[in-house]
Ligand SMILES: [Fe+2]
């Protein structure tokens with residue numbers, strides 16, 4: 001019976017060239033390839049993306065500002081089992097109503113150390129509300145060669161846009 | 177402590193301090209994110225609301241989906257198909273928002289398929305004519321927009337973000353429906369009669385979408401206190417009436433309520449009694465289409481089984497290779 005609960009993947013979208021990847025939500029899929037296809041159907045039915053990443057949710061190390069306050073010193077202990085350093089992506093939610101947004105990368109030997117470095121390197125004047133870090137190697141991006149076939153068709157479907165319907169004008173002309 | 181809906185609230189000193197800090201954050205307009213401390217009752221209320229909301233999006237595909245093959249033109253067919261796809265997407269946004277609170281999508285789907293989950297009553301009514309597609313988009317989606325615009329500002333981050341995405345798409349749903357209603361209202365006598373009949377049938381179910389009257393809605397005080405809702409059921413219903421009644425009148429359509437009147441003093445449209453007996457009957461599973469909707473959903477789940485199995489087998493083969 002348990003045939004609906006595949007792994008969960010977090011979906012990140014780049015909306016325009018040069019803009020940072022943003023977290024948009026998640027999908028379930030048996031593998032990263034299907035996760036990308038599901039992500040396209042769920043999050044890009046309208047012109048909304050030029051590129052997407054999927055990352056297994058279990059690979060994301062997440063801490064809210066509140067958790068960092070409570071747990072910071074405890075987390076430092078976790079760094080005992082060191083592995084080789086590797087690059088991690090750093091995301092944060094800087095605005096209360098915002099979403100996780102890519103800031104850059106750090107090199108670290110563990111998620112907890114990556115978090116520490118992220119907080120040290122990227123905290124601005126106002127501390128972010130929440131942080132995410134994950135190893136770069138967990139990201140599956142769509143093949144740039146597929147970008148057109150994935151995202152271009154949405155541009156032709158203007159009937160999906162509310163601006164295609166002139167109901168305000170129609171109602172105004174009735175009231176005259 | 178919080179009216180009639182109090183769950184088990186631990187009264188220890190630390191919990192009390194946590195609760196005060198939590199409520200202070202909400203008062204400052206901060207969003208609560210997964211990982212942050214939250215009262216068990218806040219989590220419970222959100223899981224209840226978000227999962228019901230997700231189920232409503234999923235079951236909500238069915239009444240309109242029935243008209244995809246019978247849409248009167250290719251353009252209308254593409255529009256309707258796009259709308260129904262959106263509702264499937266909305267269901268997914270919401271299941272995933274609920275998952276951030278510690279429930280699994282699978283549990284929620286199983287509850288729906290087992291007939292244990294609630295979803296919006298409005299989807300237990302039949303779509304008899306093409307005009308129903310117009311009236312659902314215009315009235316039902318507009319009612320949903322009012323509720324969802326409020327929830328887009330709610331205190332739980334993942335729910336608020338899902339709602340922002342949904343609201344952007346719902347505007348298209350409402351306008352395509354309104355567009356159909358405007359055309360039919362300006363059409364032949366037969367088309368006008370068809371759209372009037374659809375309004376007559378959908379009026380009461382739409383008003384009920386906002387939920388029971390405030391005096392009969394025990395969750396509202398705590399939902400407002402914790403920033404999940406900012407308006408009550410009756411307040412939202414009134415916004416709906418004050419917008420829709422003048423528009424339907426301008427279209428030359430009537431509203432099936434002999435008590436409907438404009439109150440000069442308050443500037444509001446007032447209505448006669450809502451058929452709450454019928455509402456509770458439908459909630460209990462005795463609406464005109466409850467059984468049909470559940471049967472269709474179960475059938476769809478079963479029909480998709482081989483696809484899920486094939487995908488799982490392929491993924492397994494890839495990892496083995
Ligand atoms: Fe929807």
Ligand SMILES: [Fe+2]
Nearest residue numbers: 263317346349
């Ligand atoms: Fe909708």
